[in-house]
Amino acid sequence: MAKINENFTKLKKNYLFIDIAKRIAAYKEKNPGKEIIRMGIGDVTLPIPAAAVEFMKRGANEMGVKETFRGYEDTGRGYDFLKKAVADYYAEREITIPLDDIFINDGAKSDTGNITDIFSENSVVLVSDPVYPVYVDSNIMGGKQLIYADATAENGFKAMPNYNVKCDLIYLCSPNNPTGAVYTKDELKVWVDYANAKKAVIIFDAAYEAFIYDKTLPRSIFEIPGAKTCAIEMCSLSKTAGFTGLRCGYTIVPEELKAYTEDGGEVSLRDTWTRRQGSKFNGVSYPVQCAAAGVFSPEGRRQVQTNIDYYMENASIILDTLRSLKIPCTGGENSPYIWFKTPSNMDSWQFFDYLLENIQVVGTPGEGFGKNGDGWFRLTSFNTHENTAEAMSRLKHMLR
Amino acid sequence: MAKINENFTKLKKNYLFIDIAKRIAAYKEKNPGKEIIRMGIGDVTLPIPAAAVEFMKRGANEMGVKETFRGYEDTGRGYDFLKKAVADYYAEREITIPLDDIFINDGAKSDTGNITDIFSENSVVLVSDPVYPVYVDSNIMGGKQLIYADATAENGFKAMPNYNVKCDLIYLCSPNNPTGAVYTKDELKVWVDYANAKKAVIIFDAAYEAFIYDKTLPRSIFEIPGAKTCAIEMCSLSKTAGFTGLRCGYTIVPEELKAYTEDGGEVSLRDTWTRRQGSKFNGVSYPVQCAAAGVFSPEGRRQVQTNIDYYMENASIILDTLRSLKIPCTGGENSPYIWFKTPSNMDSWQFFDYLLENIQVVGTPGEGFGKNGDGWFRLTSFNTHENTAEAMSRLKHMLR
Numbered sequence: 001m002a003k004i005n006e007n008f009t010k011l012k013k014n015y016l017f018i019d020i021a022k023r024i025a026a027y028k029e030k031n032p033g034k035e036i037i038r039m040g041i042g043d044v045t046l047p048i049p050a051a052a053v054e055f056m057k058r059g060a061n062e063m064g065v066k067e068t069f070r071g072y073e074d075t076g077r078g079y080d081f082l083k084k085a086v087a088d089y090y091a092e093r094e095i096t097i098p099l100d101d102i103f104i105n106d107g108a109k110s111d112t113g114n115i116t117d118i119f120s121e122n123s124v125v126l127v128s129d130p131v132y133p134v135y136v137d138s139n140i141m142g143g144k145q146l147i148y149a150d151a152t153a154e155n156g157f158k159a160m161p162n163y164n165v166k167c168d169l170i171y172l173c174s175p176n177n178p179t180g181a182v183y184t185k186d187e188l189k190v191w192v193d194y195a196n197a198k199k200a201v202i203i204f205d206a207a208y209e210a211f212i213y214d215k216t217l218p219r220s221i222f223e224i225p226g227a228k229t230c231a232i233e234m235c236s237l238s239k240t241a242g243f244t245g246l247r248c249g250y251t252i253v254p255e256e257l258k259a260y261t262e263d264g265g266e267v268s269l270r271d272t273w274t275r276r277q278g279s280k281f282n283g284v285s286y287p288v289q290c291a292a293a294g295v296f297s298p299e300g301r302r303q304v305q306t307n308i309d310y311y312m313e314n315a316s317i318i319l320d321t322l323r324s325l326k327i328p329c330t331g332g333e334n335s336p337y338i339w340f341k342t343p344s345n346m347d348s349w350q351f352f353d354y355l356l357e358n359i360q361v362v363g364t365p366g367e368g369f370g371k372n373g374d375g376w377f378r379l380t381s382f383n384t385h386e387n388t389a390e391a392m393s394r395l396k397h398m399l400r
Numbered sequence: 401m402a403k404i405n406e407n408f409t410k411l412k413k414n415y416l417f418i419d420i421a422k423r424i425a426a427y428k429e430k431n432p433g434k435e436i437i438r439m440g441i442g443d444v445t446l447p448i449p450a451a452a453v454e455f456m457k458r459g460a461n462e463m464g465v466k467e468t469f470r471g472y473e474d475t476g477r478g479y480d481f482l483k484k485a486v487a488d489y490y491a492e493r494e495i496t497i498p499l500d501d502i503f504i505n506d507g508a509k510s511d512t513g514n515i516t517d518i519f520s521e522n523s524v525v526l527v528s529d530p531v532y533p534v535y536v537d538s539n540i541m542g543g544k545q546l547i548y549a550d551a552t553a554e555n556g557f558k559a560m561p562n563y564n565v566k567c568d569l570i571y572l573c574s575p576n577n578p579t580g581a582v583y584t585k586d587e588l589k590v591w592v593d594y595a596n597a598k599k600a601v602i603i604f605d606a607a608y609e610a611f612i613y614d615k616t617l618p619r620s621i622f623e624i625p626g627a628k629t630c631a632i633e634m635c636s637l638s639k640t641a642g643f644t645g646l647r648c649g650y651t652i653v654p655e656e657l658k659a660y661t662e663d664g665g666e667v668s669l670r671d672t673w674t675r676r677q678g679s680k681f682n683g684v685s686y687p688v689q690c691a692a693a694g695v696f697s698p699e700g701r702r703q704v705q706t707n708i709d710y711y712m713e714n715a716s717i718i719l720d721t722l723r724s725l726k727i728p729c730t731g732g733e734n735s736p737y738i739w740f741k742t743p744s745n746m747d748s749w750q751f752f753d754y755l756l757e758n759i760q761v762v763g764t765p766g767e768g769f770g771k772n773g774d775g776w777f778r779l780t781s782f783n784t785h786e787n788t789a790e791a792m793s794r795l796k797h798m799l800r
Binding site: 001002003004005006008009011015018021041043044045046047048049050052053056057060061063064065066069070071072073074075106107109110113114117118119120121122123133134137138141143168169198199200201242244245246247248258259260261262267269272275276278279280281282283284285286287288291 | 401402403404405406408409411415418421441443444445446447448449450452453456457460461463464465466469470471472473474475506507509510513514517518519520521522523533534537538541543568569598599600601642644645646647648658659660661662667669672675676678679680681682683684685686687688691
C-alpha cells in the first residue's frame with residue numbers, strides 16, 4: 001500500500017504565493033473592471049537583457065545544427081564557459097572560487113530545497129523568523145526539526161546567533177527576503193564563527209546580492225574569513241537579470257566544506273551534492289546557460305545594472321512614501337524589498353485585503369513569513385515606475 | 401554539527417555513467433590518436449528539430465520585449481499551451497488526460513528521482529533487475545527499501561509481479577532501459593491489476609514510447625484499463641526530439657490516484673506532488689517550453705519521426721550484426737536499446753574494456769544495471785549511421 005510521506009501532512013495547506021494568487025483571482029472575478037497593481041510576489045517586470053536574448057538564440061541555433069548540437073552535459077554541473085563567468089564575477093571582489101566548487105542551477109529555489117536531501121533527517125535547522133517559506137517547507141518535507149531565531153524591529157530584522165542554541169544547518173538570506181535587511185561584514189563574521197564553532201553549515205541565499213550598492217556591505221558570505229569551511233552559497237539570476245521565467249543561477253559548495261557521519265567521520269559535502277545531482281538532475285538547458293553567460297558579458301553587465309537601477313528607483317519611491325506617512329519601515333536600500341508596519345495595528349492579512357479592496361494594490365502579508373511578520377507587510381520594487389508611483393499615490397491618499 | 405544523510409553512504413561510490421566517462425577519459429589520455437565510437441550513454445547525435453529551434457528563438461525574443469516578457473509561471477507546472485499539446489498527443493491514442501494532471505518537467509530523470517519525496521520513508525520499492533540506476537539511487541538516498549524482480553532471458557527481460565510479494569511503489573520502464581524489452585498490453589494489465597490489488601503505485605517511465613512502431617504495443621500505461629488509480633507516467637523529449645541538452649518532458653499524475661496516511665486516510669498524490677513542486681521547483685524555462693511545443697507542432701512531429709526512423713535504422717544495423725554473429729540479443733525493435741550476451745562468457749566490465757581497447761567502441765556494461773545484467777551488454781542506436789556501421793564492422797571483424 002503506497003504510503004504518503006507523513007511530513008507533508010505537517011505543512012501548511014498552501015504555499016503562501018498560491019494563497020495570494022487565489023485571493024487575487026477571487027477579487028478579479030468579483031471586480032472585473034479594476035486594475036490591480038502587483039507588488040506582492042517578487043517577480044520582475046523588465047525584460048531580460050538584450051545580450052541574454054542574443055546568447056540564448058545563438059545557443060538555440062547551435063542545438064539545431066549537427067556540428068554544434070550538444071546533448072547531455074557530462075556532469076550536469078554546468079558548462080565551463082558559464083562557471084568561468086561566475087568565477088570571474090567573484091574574482092572582481094577578490095574571492096577565489098574554483099570551477100569545481102560551482103554548480104549551475106535552475107534557480108536558487110530548487111537548490112535551497114533540494115540541498116536538504118544530503119543532510120541527516122535528524123538535523124536541527126535554524127531559520128530566522130520571518131523567513132522565506134521555501135526553507136521551512138522543504139525542511140518539514142524532509143522531516144527535519146526547525147528552530148527559529150527572532151528577527152524583529154529591535155535587532156533591525158537581523159537575527160544573530162545564540163551560542164547556547166545547538167543547530168546543524170543555518171539558513172541566512174542577505175539582503176533578506178522578506179525584510180530587506182542586510183548583514184554587515186561584522187555581523188556575518190559572528191555567524192561564520194558560530195557555525196565553525198558548532199561545525200554547522202550555513203546555507204547562504206545571496207539571491208539579491210546585486211542590489212547592494214553600499215560597497216562596505218558583503219555581497220557574498222565568502223567575503224568573510226572562515227566561510228569556506230562552513231558555508232554553501234546560492235545565487236540566482238532571477239532578480240538580477242529577470243530570469244524568473246528563464247531559470248538559472250548557481251550554487252557554490254566549497255571543497256573545504258565537510259559534514260559528519262553518525263560515527264564522526266568527515267564527508268565532503270561537495271562530493272555528496274555532486275552524487276545527489278548526478279542521480280536526480282541532468283543540468284540546466286544549454287541555451288539557458290548561454291543566456292546566463294550573456295548576462296555576465298560586458299554588455300550584459302551594463303544592461304543588468306540599468307535594470308537594477310530602475311528597480312532601486314522604485315524602492316526609493318516606496319521608501320519616500322512610507323517615510324512621509326511616518327510608517328516604520330526597513331529595506332529598500334541595498335535591497336529590492338520594503339518591509340513596513342501595517343497601519344492602525346491591522347494584522348497582516350487584514351491589511352492585505354484592505355489594500356486589495358481599497359486601492360487594488362497587492363503586497364505580501366508579513367504573517368506569511370512567520371509570527372514575527374504579523375503586523376508587517378512586504379512590498380517589492382519590481383513593478384514599473386508608473387505602477388509603483390500610482391500605487392504609492394493611492395496609498396498616500398488612502399492613509400492620509 | 402552538520403550530519404550527512406547516512407543513506408548516501410549506502411550508495412555505490414559513483415554513478416554508472418560517470419564511471420564510464422572516467423574510463424573513456426583514461427583511455428583517451430593513453431591513446432590520443434584513437435577515434436572512439438560512443439554507443440554507451442543514451443545520448444543522441446541528431447540536432448533538435450528545426451521547429452523546436454524556431455519556437456525556442458521566438459520564446460527567447462518574447463523574453464527580451466517588455467510587452468511579451470514572462471516571469472514566474474503561476475504554478476510551475478507548465479504553460480497551458482504545452483500541456484494542451486501533450487494532452488492532444490495522448491488524445492490521438494484515445495487517452496484522455498486533463499490538463500491539471502500534467503506537470504511539465506525538466507526531463508524525466510529529475511522527476512523519477514524527486515517523486516520519491518512524496519512517499520513514506522518506510523516504502524518498499526520494487527524495481528526490476530536489471531534497472532536504470534536512477535530509480536535505485538534516488539530511493540536509497542531517501543532511505544527506502546528496495547526489492548528486485550528478476551528480468552532475465554527466461555522471461556524475455558520482462559519482470560512480472562508475484563502476488564506473494566508486498567510492495568508500495570513499483571518502477572516499470574517500457575520500452576525498457578537497458579534491455580529494450582517492451583511490455584504487451586496483456587502484460588501491463590497484469591501489473592495494473594496487481595498494483596490496484598495491493599494499493600501500490602506504479603511509476604511508469606515511458607521515455608522511449610516514441611520508438612514503438614508496433615501498433616499493438618502500449619506506448620502509455622494509461623492505455624490499460626484501471627491505470628489511473630495506480631500509475632504515474634513520466635515521459636521525456638530527450639530521446640524523441642533530441643532534448644538531452646534542452647531538458648524538457650512531462651509527468652502525468654492522475655486526479656484519481658491516491659496514497660495513504662499511516663492511519664489509513666486517503667491523500668491525493670496529485671495534490672501532494674503539486675505541493676512538493678510548489679516549494680522546490682519553479683517550472684521549466686519558458687523558451688524551453690516553447691521548444692517543446694515546437695516538437696508537438698505538425699512540422700515538429702514530421703521532423704521528429706524522421707529522426708526516430710534514422711535511429712531505428714541504426715538499431716537494425718546492430719541487430720542484424722549481432723544475429724549474424726549468433727549472439728543472443730533483445731531490444732532494437734520498438735526500442736533504441738540493444739541488449740546482448742557478452743561473447744566468450746566475459747563479465748560485462750571485461751567486455752567493456754575489451755571493446756574499448758580493441759575496437760574503440762563504447763557500450764554500457766550490463767552489470768552496471770544490476771546482477772542480472774552481468775554477462776550482458778547494452779548498445780544504443782543514437783550514434784550516426786556511419787559510426788554505427790563502422791562499429792558493427794569492427795565488431796564483426798573482431799569476433800569472427
